[in-house]
Amino acid sequence: MAVLSDSDKEALKKIFEENLNSEVEIEIILDYEKNPEVSKIAEELFTEIKSLSNKILINFVRSDIDKVLEEKKLRIDTYGNRKGPIIIFSKYPNIVWYGLPAGEEFPVFLEQILHISSEHIHLPLEAAKVIHEVSRPLDILIFVTPTCPYCPIATHGSSMFSMVNKNIRTIIVEATEFPELSEKFNVYAVPKIAILGDGKVLDSWEGALPEVEFARRIKKVEGS
Amino acid sequence: MTIAFSLQFQKKEEIDKEWDVIIIGGGPAGYTAAIYCGRYKLKTLIITKDIGGLLNEISVLENYPGFKKIRGSELAKLLKEQADEVGVKTILDEVLRVERNGEKFKVISRGYGEFYSKAVIVATGSARRKLGVPGENLPGVSYCAECDAPLFKNKVVAVVGGGSTAFHDALVLSEHASKVYIIHRREEFRAEPILVEEAKRNPKIDFLLNKVVVEMRGKEKVEEIVVQDIKTNDKITLKVDGVFVSIGMIPVSGLFQEMNVNIDENGYIIVDDCMKTNIEGLLAAGDVTNKGCGLKQVIIAAGMGAIAALSAFMYIKMSKW
Numbered sequence: 159m160a161v162l163s164d165s166d167k168e169a170l171k172k173i174f175e176e177n178l179n180s181e182v183e184i185e186i187i188l189d190y191e192k193n194p195e196v197s198k199i200a201e202e203l204f205t206e207i208k209s210l211s212n213k214i215l216i217n218f219v220r221s222d223i224d225k226v227l228e229e230k231k232l233r234i235d236t237y238g239n240r241k242g243p244i245i246i247f248s249k250y251p252n253i254v255w256y257g258l259p260a261g262e263e264f265p266v267f268l269e270q271i272l273h274i275s276s277e278h279i280h281l282p283l284e285a286a287k288v289i290h291e292v293s294r295p296l297d298i299l300i301f302v303t304p305t306c307p308y309c310p311i312a313t314h315g316s317s318m319f320s321m322v323n324k325n326i327r328t329i330i331v332e333a334t335e336f337p338e339l340s341e342k343f344n345v346y347a348v349p350k351i352a353i354l355g356d357g358k359v360l361d362s363w364e365g366a367l368p369e370v371e372f373a374r375r376i377k378k379v380e381g382s
Numbered sequence: 383m384t385i386a387f388s389l390q391f392q393k394k395e396e397i398d399k400e401w402d403v404i405i406i407g408g409g410p411a412g413y414t415a416a417i418y419c420g421r422y423k424l425k426t427l428i429i430t431k432d433i434g435g436l437l438n439e440i441s442v443l444e445n446y447p448g449f450k451k452i453r454g455s456e457l458a459k460l461l462k463e464q465a466d467e468v469g470v471k472t473i474l475d476e477v478l479r480v481e482r483n484g485e486k487f488k489v490i491s492r493g494y495g496e497f498y499s500k501a502v503i504v505a506t507g508s509a510r511r512k513l514g515v516p517g518e519n520l521p522g523v524s525y526c527a528e529c530d531a532p533l534f535k536n537k538v539v540a541v542v543g544g545g546s547t548a549f550h551d552a553l554v555l556s557e558h559a560s561k562v563y564i565i566h567r568r569e570e571f572r573a574e575p576i577l578v579e580e581a582k583r584n585p586k587i588d589f590l591l592n593k594v595v596v597e598m599r600g601k602e603k604v605e606e607i608v609v610q611d612i613k614t615n616d617k618i619t620l621k622v623d624g625v626f627v628s629i630g631m632i633p634v635s636g637l638f639q640e641m642n643v644n645i646d647e648n649g650y651i652i653v654d655d656c657m658k659t660n661i662e663g664l665l666a667a668g669d670v671t672n673k674g675c676g677l678k679q680v681i682i683a684a685g686m687g688a689i690a691a692l693s694a695f696m697y698i699k700m701s702k703w
């Protein structure tokens with residue numbers, strides 16, 4: 159059975175046709191060993207997405223997950239994650255999804271594709287300025303669920319930050335697919351955001367902040 | 383797995399400082415006011431912390447006329463699209479202060495700074511009331527079942543409250559949790575009977591009536607709650623993985639107290655039938671107001687938003703207050 163409905167496919171095709179400038183390459187790290195069910199959905203979903211535009215290049219990675227994570231320098235060990243599927247944009251390897259962008263997150267993911275294709279950053283000027291000045295590599299972990307309508311505020315904001323500044327890596331975690339990780343970070347309400355530097359949690363909170371406030375909070379912990 | 387999508391674009395642009403109307407809050411009251419203001423050709427800005435307000439917490443809305451069933455967040459997107467189409471500008475931000483500045487209002491937001499407008503419509507809605515018991519700040523105590531329910535798969539949770547929202551929360555949670563307790567201090571419920579019946583039929587939902595939660599305990603997160611019977615005063619301890627508090631709402635009106643807006647003893651902004659407050663040019667609509675016979679619902683909030691827009695139009699274009 160198809161993952162996307164026919165009407166969604168039609169609409170998506172049109173959106174891609176009208177909005178994609180340059181090619182966007184996406185790597186999907188599948189993990190049939192530890193997460194066969196979701197990996198299968200991932201493969202189907204991205205095969206369908208790929209068929210909708212020749213500007214979307216999908217690269218399925220199927221080798222040993224540990225090795226791939228190591229190679230990609232995802233420093234994932236710090237967070238205890240050794241599971242897929244994982245989604246990475248080739249041009250912005252600092253935008254990463256652990257698990258599938260389902261439900262409320264799907265529009266955010268599609269927007270990421272369009273924004274990356276057009277190099278268009280959609281942020282309040284003030285937020286972009288603040289983020290531009292961050293000079294230390296930071297990981298922003300954002301835990302979400304597919305039914306969380308407030309989560310896209312956080313995931314959209316952070317992925318735009320990652321486009322502004324390569325020091326900011328956004329890792330969006332589908333909390334229900336990664337229970338061990340969620341437990342480790344005490345995720346009992348979403349969105350839960352954790353800012354990490356050198357693998358240490360520098361700040362964390364529950365709830366989405368408007369972009370400018372979010373940016374300032376990141377800048378503030380940079381020195382800690 | 384269903385994957386729904388809708389895309390919204392906003393170009394990066396400088397945002398004007400001067401507006402006819404600034405609407406604070408993007409729930410159904412705010413967005414309905416926005417749609418009407420747009421159609422009245424008023425230059426309109428919405429400043430809101432999110433798109434849709436509490437609509438986002440309604441998993442299925444079944445009592446908004448014209449839609450047999452719609453996800454609250456879906457309706458929120460439709461409202462925003464409709465407002466976009468009539469030229470309303472939305473920015474995601476928090477308003478910190480509103481001041482009267484001569485003929486105009488000065489609206490100060492956290493991220494974008496100052497804006498000016500001829501009229502302001504307050505549609506800040508309400509926020510969930512807290513229980514005020516020890517341990518309530520522990521992780522695992524939540525106020526949005528729609529957001530957090532999937533995190534409690536096969537877990538035991540308690541919902542505190544007896545109104546429609548509590549029943550809504552319990553029903554959403556029962557799709558994921560293994561057991562849901564509804565803890566309510568009375569025997570009868572204010573909730574819509576249709577929801578109560580559904581909950582009573584649900585094998586995962588158990589009722590603890592005439593009882594109140596007096597404490598929540600746990601090391602790193604909530605692990606158990608202490609429940610007291612209000613008749614016998616007997617206490618029991620219940621092992622739970624999560625607690626959802628649904629004991630009613632409090633209006634988000636604090637911002638306007640400093641401005642000397644008339645507010646009633648429960649914190650609701652006092653408005654007349656045209657949604658006017660005691661301050662010329664300042665209107666209020668939706669759950670934050672004292673109108674609507676206490677029926678806090680989407681349709682009512684939307685209706686008030688429409689009236690507030692008309693009053694703003696009359697004030698700005700016809701100089702009528």
Ligand SMILES: Cc1cc2nc3c(=O)[nH]c(=O)nc-3n(C[C@H](O)[C@H](O)[C@H](O)COP(=O)(O)OP(=O)(O)OC[C@H]3O[C@@H](n4cnc5c(N)ncnc54)[C@H](O)[C@@H]3O)c2cc1C
Pocket residue numbers: 406407408409410411412429430431432433434435436437439440442443444445446475476477478505506507508546547550551634637667668669670678679680681683
């Ligand atoms: C779980 C649940 C289930 C419900 N089910 C139903 C139902 O089935 N049917 C029904 O009709 N109603 C239902 N309701 C009630 C309904 O959601 C509300 O009555 C309605 O949303 C009120 O609309 P509003 O626009 O007045 O306020 P809200 O929806 O509360 O919106 C207020 C807005 O103001 C914003 N805001 C607040 N302060 C600021 C600030 N300082 N700066 C910027 N923005 C600010 C908020 O972010 C929000 O966007 C339910 C509510 C809940 C919680």
